[in-house]
Amino acid sequence: MRVAGPNRRSVLKGAAVLLGAAAAPGAYAQNQNAVRLIYPFAAGSGGDTMARIVAEKLSAGLSVPVIVENRTGAAGRIGVKAVVGAEPDGTTLLFIPNPPVAIYPHSYPDLEYDPVRDLTPVSLIATFDVALAVSSKNDINSVKELIAWAKANPSQANYGSPGAGGLGHFFAVMVATDTGLDLKHVSYRGSGAVMSDLLGGQIPIAVVPLGDALELHRGGKARVLATSGVERSPLLPDVPTMKEAGINAEGQGWYAVYAPAKTPADTVARLNRIIVDGLADADTKAKVLRLNMVPRTSSPQQLAAFRDADSARWAPAVKASGFKPQQ
Structure with a gap:
């Protein structure tokens, strides 16, 4: 059926509106x-x-x-x-x-x-959380024991992080500020180098993203003592947070x-x-x-x-x- 005159213009206008609405979800594709x-x-x-x-x-x-x-x-x-x-x-x-x-x-x-x-x-x-980790070769099994060791051995209280100015570096500063420890930062190019030196005994403490320590912890080569979140990580639910360990340090x-x-x-x-x-x-x-x-x-x-x-x-x-x- 042919629609003529003003009615035809109204129908065409309405069709254009409907087509425009149908095309809206694909606006990115048009432009x-x-x-x-x-x-x-x-x-x-x-x-x-x-x-x-x-x-x-x-x-x-x-x-x-x-x-x-x-x-x-x-x-x-x-x-x-x-x-x-x-x-x-x-x-x-x-x-x-x-x-x-x-x-x-x-x-x-x-x-x-x-x-x-x-x-x-x-x-x-x-x-994602930051992990505070030590080598499983030593006898440190908790944050409390780590603090006691660091206070008794200040010249050895060094920690490695994946780089200066990163989350691991600044989270360790939070820990040191709250505990009064004089922790000395050793900057690495990435977590792999940090964890390698941790296992090799070149550094006693690693502060790295949790995922970079997880498999070594599960394999028994490293020991994650605490994580940085306000709640325990679902990736490592048996490990306490720093706040649960009595340290006022939290950041993800x-x-x-x-x-x-x-x-x-x-x-x-x-x-x-x-x-x-x-x-x-x-x-x-x-x-x-x-x-x-x-x-x-x-x-x-x-x-x-x-x-x-x-x-x-x-x-x-x-x-x-x-x-x-x-x-």
């Missing part, structure tokens, strides 16, 4: 060939693998390819700045651990971005997704919904746990509050450490 998820560190790590899990979920939800781009350099700051300078249209996103957005504002005096002003929170992704690592500042609220809400729904199934949670992380999503508002609290928590340790970054 962009792909979305970039920038991870500002090298490929091959647990964080990189986690970024690719998130990219897969975003791709399914947006119906466009989501490409993980490893934009490395300057301890992650180059990748962050790439996202800060991108168009705020949801097609460039940042997958980031907490130091560049929660700790660097305290440790880098000339940081070229402001995480609060220049980035829009989307969702928390996962958390975490990963989150951010967008550039001024990204529209409806775009952020859509991205958040895709991520939260995508990471909710049992298989995906199991994948995250196998990366030695604990899945934990959030609303954008919850991530903003979480970052602020985390930043305030680490600030005193950064100051007490005397850390001076190499720009």
Whole structure:
């Protein structure tokens, strides 16, 4: 049947509205060939693998390819700045651990971005603990025994971490501040070198991400005395937290997704919904746990509050450490 005159124009207008509504979920496909998820560190790590899990979920939800781009350099700051300078249209996103957005504002005096002003929170992704570990060759079986040993042997009370200015370094400063111990930091290039020297007897204490000590602990070669979270890690539920051991030291690592500042609220809400729904199934949670992380999503508002609290928590340790970054 042919519709003529004003009625025809009304029908065509209504059809266009309906077609526009039907196309809305595919808006990314119309406007962009792909979305970039920038991870500002090298490929091959647990964080990189986690970024690719998130990219897969975003791709399914947006119906466009989501490409993980490893934009490395300057301890992650180059990748962050790439996202800060991108168009705020949801097609460039940042997958980031907490130091560049929660700790660097305290440790880098000339940081070229402001995480609060220049980035829009989307969702928390996962958390992980820091482990305080010793070699199983010695007779230290608890944090209390370690403190007693360190006080009796101050010249030997050295600890290794995966690098100056990292979570392990600053968490050990928290422990030393609360206990009054004079712990001396030995900086390594990565957790593997730390744990190798721990097992070899070159250092007596290691402070590393829990996942980097887990298999050695389970294999009986190293002994994790405590973890850094406010609750026991589900990866190692028989090991107490530092607070349970009587030490006022708590702080975790975490990963989150951010967008550039001024990204529209409806775009952020859509991205958040895709991520939260995508990471909710049992298989995906199991994948995250196998990366030695604990899945934990959030609303954008919850991530903003979480970052602020985390930043305030680490600030005193950064100051007490005397850390001076190499720009």
